[in-house]
Amino acid sequence: MRKDISSLHVPHNKHTAACVPQRIEIPAEVILPMNMHSGHDAEPIVNVGDHVKVGQLIAREEGRFSSPVHATVSGTVTEIATMPTANGKGTTFIRIESDGKMEVAETVKKPEITDCASFLQAVRDGGIVGLGGAAFPTWAKFNEATNPDYKVDTVLINAAECEPYITSDHRMMLAHPELIADGIEYLRTYMNEYLGNATFKICIETNKADAIEVLEKTFADKDYVVVHKLKTIYPQGAKQVMLYNATGRVAVSGRRFPSFGALIVNVSSLALMANYLNTGMPLVERIVTVDGPAVAQPMNLIAPIGTRISELLKVTGLKAEPGKVVVGGPMNGTAIYSVDDPMVKVSNAVLVFDEKTAVLPEASACINCGRCMEKCPVRISVAEVDRAMKIKNADAKAQALIDTGVRQCVDCACCSYVCPASRPLLQINWEAKAFLKKYAAEQKEKKEANING
Ligand code: SF4
Ligand code: SF4
Structure with missing residues (x-):
């Protein structure tokens, strides 16, 4: 019998698994960087002084793997400038001062979809990217399945959320199983030629028993959807690991993922894609887990993209001086310099470590232990x-x-x-x-x- 790739048993620390996401109060301002996806930075199309509304396009994609940016609050554009980034290149950001009204833009309306091309264009226009961390534009991922060299028979819906602390995908599955179902139907309908006979495997770790129950009920009469339970190990959500553990196929370096007969999409990306296709509201807010040893009350929050992290910490409170703040999981998240930084599209968690837990032991010479x-x-x-x-x-x-x-x-x-x-x-x-x-x-x-x- 084939053995799963197994790796580490790390402490789960899923303290917020039972925390229903709470919507934060409208922030006074949002900061929207142009690099919230894996390709070229988006290009601002608004000017300082412009009035904008929620869902309005404020930056268009630049290049093939770029993604548009939309206003996440209504209000006035007060600054367009450059901010530093971890890779040292810097990126442009748009600051919007909120008018507190959250007025929705007139352009927000259900997109018209008639075929595969208009479906992919709509996913592109909605600003949907991989929300598990990679931020690769979702339309581009789906588009790869149309390559005649590939034959995709399995769509892996990545619901592993294997990093410690993070529960934002978990809460999305509990709150909106109907959006996951809609997302699958959109793919089956508009990419029928490529995915019509595919099996949709929702790959979920066994530590999310309540979500498994909800999903099994939701898809009980859909024989093309399988709730595929995976062992709770880290890094079960890594695409190569998931491919092997869910299908037995080995990802070979240098080849595109669909060449292994599979597509992989994060579960929240799929749900928020369906939300856009149902309503016309692009990716303007998300669930973010706020936790860590220095957080007074760990919570799941719903916040507009671009909200400063300090605003999230005002809601949860701190019980100790922060030693390190990480956006994402403790294993491969990114440490930030300032809590004034904004949460972005892929910010599934904000973890605050106290000074004691943030100190890393000093590195010594390799002892060749293997x-x-x-x-x-x-x-x-x-x-x-x-x-x-x-x-x-x-x-x-x-x-x-x-x-x-x-x-x-x-x-x-x-x-x-x-x-x-x-x-x-x-x-x-x-x-x-x-x-x-x-x-x-x-x-x-x-x-x-x-x-x-
Ligand atoms: S970070 Fe890279 S090298 Fe290290 S364990 Fe993970 S896959 Fe292997
Ligand atoms: S072989 Fe060296 S680098 Fe690898 S785990 Fe052991 S000490 Fe660390």
């Missing part, structure tokens, strides 16, 4: 990646890094978690992948220069 490789879901030895990163010659370094398989890393941080020498292994992987990306771009440039010259 645990990083043993616990890695894709069997990478980060100790080897670390050694390859020290090679001086760029060509030899690139080849050595490719040989380690680091391009398949799913950023789960299991290696960092188990390393007895407390080495910053996830960061080493990020640096290695950034080096390979830059190296590939340089090689391409050289090749083009040779052809043209």
Whole structure:
């Protein structure tokens, strides 16, 4: 019998699993960065002084994998400027001062869909992106299934939410199973040629018994929908891990996901896509879990995208001085510098650690124990990646890094978690992948220069 890829049993800390999401009061202002998706930054189409309404398009997509941005409160555009980002590049943001009315834009109306092309365009216009963390535009993911080289027979609806603390997808499944059902029907209807015979597997960890019950009831009469229960382990939600554990297929590096006969979509993305297609209201708000050792009252909140994190913390309160604030999960979320930063489309959680729990142990030399490789879901030895990163010659370094398989890393941080020498292994992987990306771009440039010259 095939064995699941299993990795770590991490403490779940799902303290907010029973917390019904509470809508926060309308924030005084929102800050909307133009890089809330994985492609090129969006381009503002409003000016300072403009009055905007909820759902109004304020920045259009720029390029194939970009995504539009919509106003999330009604009010006045008070600033368009640049803010720093973690990658050092910076991005433009639009600040909207709320008028407290939450007036809905006249443009918000159910999109007209007649076929696959108009369906994909609507998903694009709704600003829907992967809400599990990747922020890849959802329409582009679906569009890949139309490639005649692929034959998609399984749609994996990623409801694992395997990171500790986070319960926003869990609460979405309990609150809106009907939207998940609508999302599946939209795909079956408008992508019938490509997904009409596909099985839709809602992949959910067994620690969400109430959501499993709701979903099993919702889909009891739909033989093309399976509620696929998965062991509660980390990183069950990583797409390569989910593909193997739900279908037995192995994701090979360098190939697009649909080439394995599967599409994967986050459960909240699917539900919010259906909400847009049903009502015309784009992605303007989301559920965000606020938790962590320094949070007085862990909660799930519903907040407009762009709300400052400090506004969320005012609702939950703090019981200790924050030592570190992380957006996303504790394993592969991003630490932020200031609680004045806004929550963005992919902000499924805000975790606040106190000064004691935020201190990381000092890194020491690798003792070659092999645990990083043993616990890695894709069997990478980060100790080897670390050694390859020290090679001086760029060509030899690139080849050595490719040989380690680091391009398949799913950023789960299991290696960092188990390393007895407390080495910053996830960061080493990020640096290695950034080096390979830059190296590939340089090689391409050289090749083009040779052809043209
Ligand atoms: S190498 Fe990548 S995939 Fe493997 S455990 Fe580390 S972060 Fe996860
Ligand atoms: S887990 Fe840490 S100490 Fe052990 S081999 Fe990997 S990098 Fe070295």
